[in-house]
Amino acid sequence: MRAVFQARFPSRYMAALWFGVSWIRRTAGFDLFFPCFHPRPPGLVSLGSAAISGELERLLDKCPLKFPVVKQIACLDPARMNRDPEWCITQMKNLVQTFIQGKQLAGGIAAVPLTKELLASAASTRSHYRLYLENEQKKKESAIQQLKRKAAEKELEDLRNQRRVLNVVCDSLEVDADKFAEIAEGKTGRKMAELITKSNSLRRRHKDKKAEMLQVDKMIEEKATQLRHL
Template sequence: MGKCKFADSWLENDEFKPWLKPVAENNREAYCTYCKKKISVASMGINAIKSHMHGASHKAAFGHREQSQLSIASFCAPTATPLPNTTAELVKTATTATSPPSSADIRVAMGSTSTMRAEVIWCLNTAANHHSLNSNEGISDIFKSMFPDSDIAKTFTCGKDKTGYIMRFGLAPFFKQQLVDTINKAGSFVFMFDESLNQSTKKKQLDVHVRFWDDDCVQSRYLGSQFLGHGTAQDLLHHIKECVAKLNMMQLISISMDGSGLTCSCTQHSATTVERGFSVNKQVETCNILEESMEALRLICDKISACGGALKVPLTKELLASVASARSKYRIHLEQERKKKETTRQSLKRKEAEDELEVLKKKRKVLREVCDTLQKDADQLAEQAEGKSGSLMAQLITKSNTLRRRHKEKLIDLEQTQKFIESKSDELRHMSGV
């Protein structure tokens, strides 16, 4: 064990003062209030403190703390407003002053708006160029090295996981809801769909596109995808209903599909729109991602294409609020997935126990039949021996005794099997919570 101890003089150092604290009843450790962790100084002394200060985790914690303090201060700071000149302006000012901030305003204000905008633009660029999520791993350190004087680069953290949950739980749901609202507001629309084999998931993929009139022109937009286990008419109908659940179907004027005689309408241009979507799908498949993430990427790419580029996508307050809530949605999703896996594991375990119990019951039935047969045969041989004499009687008695010994052995097996059955039954009752 080292001989170095915590020195009170370290607390006077300007670099250490904001975050360094001693550990009560242990003078061989220090405590970092930013990282909320203990630092051992027994071996290296003050050099251990310096090493921790220059570490990546401490710098990231420092950056988040500084940005959070700045955001809270800017959110809570009062704004100067001119005095109203009329009674109407006075009423308007009073109403505005007393109205509480919305949840969207709070989510945006509590995060770093400038940094968040940069992260959203980077995620849009990742989707537009079909980059894999793994390519973003460690990108924050690269930006900090490239732009050491940038405050945004210091707080920019958009690695593989964050890029993924911003896209799937922040951008894609917002763009889809925005598209649904636009379609319902536009009026009449045409529904187009087609299905093909997804080479990545090895499942049939049903892509849905919608055509409607907006901004004085015809818009053809990607609405979503469904992954099919089977491709029967009933399966297609079920998944199509899931895709259009939020649309006003009273405004539907046509349904288009490529290569089917069961459609209400089928045009060459409609088929081209859907087939073009599959070409985008092939580029997205290179990431080898989950089905839900693939649909999210498709929605984002469609929005970028409609806006004319990643830099032309409007970064509205509502969009930033959706992105700010993506992490909490991601955590909820992870918890749901954990519970789903646990439920599946318990179901498999119960199914295995039920199968074992069924095998044991069949074994018990066979053993009972064998025991009854052995007992019956042994009794018959003993009865036959009573009417005989000499060597024949001896042979019959020997056979009878042999069968009785086997009968006892089978009875022991039967007793053990019965105990296993009771134990397995108790295990199943425990799984069911009975």
């Protein structure tokens, strides 16, 4: 008998895994849900730790409750079976119970009765959720509008500061041009020509700065109008 058993299961590890998986199949009946539980002919059982790891990996990947069964699957360890068989049996039962519960829960939503109270509750929940989304959208739009307003206010303040600087420059250029013109009236010859040239140059710069200031005034007016509509 021992020779026959060794011929069929050359590895104690594979024999324990074979009997454990077969017992799960017979108890829980998960052939359709877990194809890795299908028994193989003894001659096709792969030997070595790689085959065992692959079998357990396929088992866990196909499990709908993958993570809760990781601890329970340790009951298939032959060393643990030899050391604590009662614990392994208990964990095996828990594992089967987990599979059974998973099978019962799958598709259970179809059995929920659609009562008037349930439909009314769903409609109310949908309305509340839609109202929540609308409020969130309004908050988002309000925040964006506030950012735009702050940016426009800062730009308007920068334009006003630029206008004040240009105004000071224009006044200074005008004063200097008039000063050189007055001095030139009391001079003759080359000195008078130099002073008149300086005065005219300052007046041209004053004219350019005046035009630039008028352009800034126009921009300030447009930005103020835009800010009023924000």
